[in-house]
Amino acid sequence: MAAMNSPTALQRFHAYANPARFMALSSRLVAPLWILSVLVLGAGLWFALFDSPPDYQQGETVRIMYVHVPSAWLSMFGYGVMAFASAVGLVFRHPLSDVCAKSAAPIGASFTFLALLTGSLWGQPMWGTWWEWDARMTSVLILFFLYLGYIALWATIEEPVRAARAAAVLALVGAINIPIIRYSVVWWNTLHQPASVFRMDGPSIAPAMLLPLGLMGVGFTLLFITLLLVRMRAEVMRRRVRNLRLATAGAAAEG
Amino acid sequence: MDEIFHMGGYAFYVWSAYGAAFAVIVALVWHSVADYRAQTRLAETLEKAAGGRVRRAAHLERETGEDAS
Amino acid sequence: MMRAFLALLARDLRLAVRLGGGGGMAVFFFLIVISLLPLGIGPDRALLAKVAPGMLWVALLLAALLTLDRLFQADYEDGSLDLLTMGPLPLELVVVAKAVGHWLTTGLPLVVAAPLLGVLLNLPGEAYPPMMAAMLIGTPALSFLGAIGAALTVGIRRGGLLASLLVLPFYIPVLIFGVGAADAAAGGFSGEAGRQSLLLLGAVALASLVLGPLGGAAALRANLR
Numbered sequence: 001m002a003a004m005n006s007p008t009a010l011q012r013f014h015a016y017a018n019p020a021r022f023m024a025l026s027s028r029l030v031a032p033l034w035i036l037s038v039l040v041l042g043a044g045l046w047f048a049l050f051d052s053p054p055d056y057q058q059g060e061t062v063r064i065m066y067v068h069v070p071s072a073w074l075s076m077f078g079y080g081v082m083a084f085a086s087a088v089g090l091v092f093r094h095p096l097s098d099v100c101a102k103s104a105a106p107i108g109a110s111f112t113f114l115a116l117l118t119g120s121l122w123g124q125p126m127w128g129t130w131w132e133w134d135a136r137m138t139s140v141l142i143l144f145f146l147y148l149g150y151i152a153l154w155a156t157i158e159e160p161v162r163a164a165r166a167a168a169v170l171a172l173v174g175a176i177n178i179p180i181i182r183y184s185v186v187w188w189n190t191l192h193q194p195a196s197v198f199r200m201d202g203p204s205i206a207p208a209m210l211l212p213l214g215l216m217g218v219g220f221t222l223l224f225i226t227l228l229l230v231r232m233r234a235e236v237m238r239r240r241v242r243n244l245r246l247a248t249a250g251a252a253a254e255g
Numbered sequence: 256m257d258e259i260f261h262m263g264g265y266a267f268y269v270w271s272a273y274g275a276a277f278a279v280i281v282a283l284v285w286h287s288v289a290d291y292r293a294q295t296r297l298a299e300t301l302e303k304a305a306g307g308r309v310r311r312a313a314h315l316e317r318e319t320g321e322d323a324s
Numbered sequence: 325m326m327r328a329f330l331a332l333l334a335r336d337l338r339l340a341v342r343l344g345g346g347g348g349m350a351v352f353f354f355l356i357v358i359s360l361l362p363l364g365i366g367p368d369r370a371l372l373a374k375v376a377p378g379m380l381w382v383a384l385l386l387a388a389l390l391t392l393d394r395l396f397q398a399d400y401e402d403g404s405l406d407l408l409t410m411g412p413l414p415l416e417l418v419v420v421a422k423a424v425g426h427w428l429t430t431g432l433p434l435v436v437a438a439p440l441l442g443v444l445l446n447l448p449g450e451a452y453p454p455m456m457a458a459m460l461i462g463t464p465a466l467s468f469l470g471a472i473g474a475a476l477t478v479g480i481r482r483g484g485l486l487a488s489l490l491v492l493p494f495y496i497p498v499l500i501f502g503v504g505a506a507d508a509a510a511g512g513f514s515g516e517a518g519r520q521s522l523l524l525l526g527a528v529a530l531a532s533l534v535l536g537p538l539g540g541a542a543a544l545r546a547n548l549r
Contacts, residue, residue: 165546
C-alpha cells in the first residue's frame with residue numbers, strides 16, 4: 001500500500017513543491033540581480049565607450065566588439081542552458097527544467113540575432129561587406145534557425161507536458177547535431193577558399209580592452225540569468241492560470 | 256565629447272551596433288516583465304473569482320488528472 | 325521481431341504503391357523546381373553547369389521534405405500508430421521501418437530522376453558517377469533525420485511545414501558533403517576533396533541511422549501519451 005502511494009507522492013513533490021519553492025527563492029533573487037546587472041553593464045559601457053583605446057588596426061570600430069562578443073557568447077550559453085535543462089527534464093521529468101528550457105530559448109535567440117546584427121555592422125567597415133559567408137557567421141545563422149524551430153515547436157503544441165517532451169527531444173537532437181553542422185560548414189568554407197578578406201584572429205587584444213570586454217561579458221551573463229528567472233516565473237504563473245482555468249471549466253461542467 | 260560621437264569616422268556603425276543592442280535588450284526586458292505581470296494578475300483574479308470551493312476542486316482535478324497529464 | 329519489422333515495411337510499401345502520391349509527387353516537384361531554375365537565372369549553359377550540383381541537391385532536399393508528413397501522419401490519424409506503439413516491435417524499429425519505407429518510395433525515385441534532370445542543367449559528364457554515389461549515400465540520411473521532424477510534429481495540424489523548418493538545419497551537412505562530391509568531379513576542386521566528402525557523407529549518414537530512430541522514437545513517445 002505504501003509502495004503504491006510513494007510514486008504519486010514523489011510526483012506531487014516534483015510537480016508542486018518545487019515550483020512553489022522556486023517562486024519563493026527567485027522572488028528574493030530578482031531585484032538584487034537586476035541591480036547587479038545594471039551596475040556591471042554600466043561600468044562595462046563606460047569603459048567600452050569612453051575609457052578604452054581604439055585598436056591600432058580597426059580604429060574605433062573595435063568598440064563594436066564589446067557588444068558583439070558577449071552576444072555571441074550568450075548565443076552559445078543560451079543553447080547550452082536549453083539543452084542541459086531539456087536533458088534534465090527528459091530524464092527526471094522535472095517540470096521546472098522544462099520551464100527553464102522554454103524560457104531560455106527566446107533570450108538565446110535574441111542574443112543570437114544581436115550577434116549577427118552587430119557582426120554585420122562590424123563587417124561592413126572592416127571587410128567592406130554586410131555579410132560574409134564565413135564559417136563563423138554561417139554557423140551562428142544556423143544556430144539562430146535552430147532556436148526559431150525550437151520556439152515554433154513550443155508554440156504549436158498546446159498541451160504543456162507534451163510540448164515540453166517534444167521540444168526537449170528537438171533541443172537534444174540539435175545539441176548532438178551542432179558539432180556536425182559546425183564541422184561541415186568549416187569544411188565547406190575551407191573548400192571554397194575565401195579571397196582572404198579578413199582574419200578574425202588579426203587584432204591581438206590589448207590589456208586595456210580586456211577590462212571592458214570582461215565587464216560586458218559578466219554583465220550580459222548576469223542579465224541573461226535575471227531575464228531567465230523573470231521568464232521562468234512568468235511561465236510558472238502561466239501554468240497556474242492554465243490549471244485554474246481548467247479547474248473552473250471542470251467545476252462548471254460538474255456543477 | 257564630439258570625438259566620441261564621431262568615433263573616428265565610424266560613428267554610424269558603432270552607434271548602430273550599440274543602439275541595436277540597447278533596443279533588443281530593452282524589448283526583451285520589457286516583454287519578460289510585462290508577461291510576468293500579466294500572468295500574475297491573471298492568476299490572482301482567477302483565484303479570487305474562483306474562491307475557496309473551486310480551488311479545492313482544482314486540487315482534486317490535479318490529483319485525479321495526474322495520470323493523464 | 326524481424327517478421328514484425330518486415331511486415332510493417334511491406335505494409336508501408338503496399339500502401340505507398342496503392343495510394344500513389346508520395347514518391348511520384350516528390351519526383352514531379354523535383355522536376356518542376358529544376359525546370360524553373362533556367363527560367364530564373366537564364367539559359368546560359370556554362371552558368372547552369374556550374375550551379376547544377378548544388379541546385380540538384382537543394383531541389384532534392386526540398387522534394388524529400390515535401391513528403392515527410394506522410395511518414396507518421398496517416399498512421400496517427402487512423403490509430404494504427406497507437407497499435408504500433410503497443411505491438412511487439414520496439415518503437416525505434418518502427419521508426420527504422422518507416423524511414424526505410426520512406427527512402428524506398430521517395431529517396432530512391434528522386435535519386436533515379438536526378439541524372440535526367442542533370443541533363444537539363446548541362447551537368448558535366450564526369451560529375452554523374454560521384455553525384456549518384458553521393459545521392460545514394462545521402463538520401464537515407466534525409467529519410468532518417470526527416471523521421472525525427474515528422475515524429476516531433478505528429479498530431480499537429482499542418483505539421484508538415486513545421487517539420488520542414490525543424491529538419492532543414494539538420495540537412496545542411498548532407499547538402500554540403502553531397503555537393504562537395506559532385507563539385508570535385510566537375511573540376512571545381514582538387515580530386516582529394518571529392519573522396520573526402522564522400523567519406524564524410526558516409527559518416528553523416530551512419531550517424532543519422534543511429535540518431536534518427538532514437539530521436540524519432542523519443543519524439544513519438546512524447547507525442548503519443
